[in-house]
Amino acid sequence: MLAHGVTKSLQPVSALCIKRMTNGIQYESGVFGSYSLMDLMPKTLEGQITMEKTPSYFVTREAPARISAMSRETKLIVVVRDPVTRAISDYTQTLSKKPDIPSFESLTFKNRTTGLIDTSWSAIQIGIYAKHLDNWLQYFPMDQILFVSGERLISDPAGELGRVQDFLGLKRIITDKHFYFNQTKGFPCLKKAEGSSKPHCLGKTKGRTHPNINPEVVQRLRDFYRPFNMKFYQMTGHNFGWD
Numbered sequence: 001m002l003a004h005g006v007t008k009s010l011q012p013v014s015a016l017c018i019k020r021m022t023n024g025i026q027y028e029s030g031v032f033g034s035y036s037l038m039d040l041m042p043k044t045l046e047g048q049i050t051m052e053k054t055p056s057y058f059v060t061r062e063a064p065a066r067i068s069a070m071s072r073e074t075k076l077i078v079v080v081r082d083p084v085t086r087a088i089s090d091y092t093q094t095l096s097k098k099p100d101i102p103s104f105e106s107l108t109f110k111n112r113t114t115g116l117i118d119t120s121w122s123a124i125q126i127g128i129y130a131k132h133l134d135n136w137l138q139y140f141p142m143d144q145i146l147f148v149s150g151e152r153l154i155s156d157p158a159g160e161l162g163r164v165q166d167f168l169g170l171k172r173i174i175t176d177k178h179f180y181f182n183q184t185k186g187f188p189c190l191k192k193a194e195g196s197s198k199p200h201c202l203g204k205t206k207g208r209t210h211p212n213i214n215p216e217v218v219q220r221l222r223d224f225y226r227p228f229n230m231k232f233y234q235m236t237g238h239n240f241g242w243d
């Protein structure tokens, strides 16, 4: 979005504080003192948009009330992907940091014999999008929330970013022309990085190879998520095509 020249990111230190503030709107620490979310936001001039990115907000129970208290006009953008793939991606990320964790299959079930899924495992819990959205809708109307399809972000990045630009009231200046498909990476990349003439792909931690998961376990997870996905499609008025 920096291509627009009207967007502004938080400074790293502020972003760090805000990230940690998910545990308390009045984040307190001996070093930083006590801040409200607004105090940490950089000043925004007319024509600028301040953006803050913290994936865990969507699943943090206290976040909607706190963000609404800061500004009820805040626009919210959430990237969602098939919750089964999301759970495997989440596991892959943890595995890359802690190679000794138990298998995906054993973490998925509370009881493998009965097929009871462990919904307290965060990799599973996060994908119950309808439940998290319910919490946000207590504070924000649906038209202030944009759900971006993680799948379409890969198959048609310009189209999906078109929706983001429309939602933010920006001119559609990011188009197909900005992207190319990088065969080595297996993902779309930018033809030119910001402030450079060189192509730019996302880093090694984005687009990792996932481990093979037992197809029966994948099927059980598909069955588990189906009703929640249906509810989510109904709430958002958008079929994400995960079933």
Ligand SMILES: Nc1ncnc2c1ncn2[C@@H]1O[C@H](COP(=O)(O)OS(=O)(=O)O)[C@@H](OP(=O)(O)O)[C@H]1O
Residues within 6 Å of the ligand: 055, 088, 089, 090, 092, 150, 153, 154, 187, 188, 189, 201, 202, 205, 206, 207, 208, 209
């Ligand atoms: N263009 C492009 N290049 C690389 N990766 C892409 C791209 N578009 C979407 N993706 C998908 O983004 C997934 C990683 O994003 P995350 O949600 O984990 O990012 S974040 O750290 O939470 O910000 C990552 O998930 P994994 O495939 O599981 O690694 C990708 O599938």
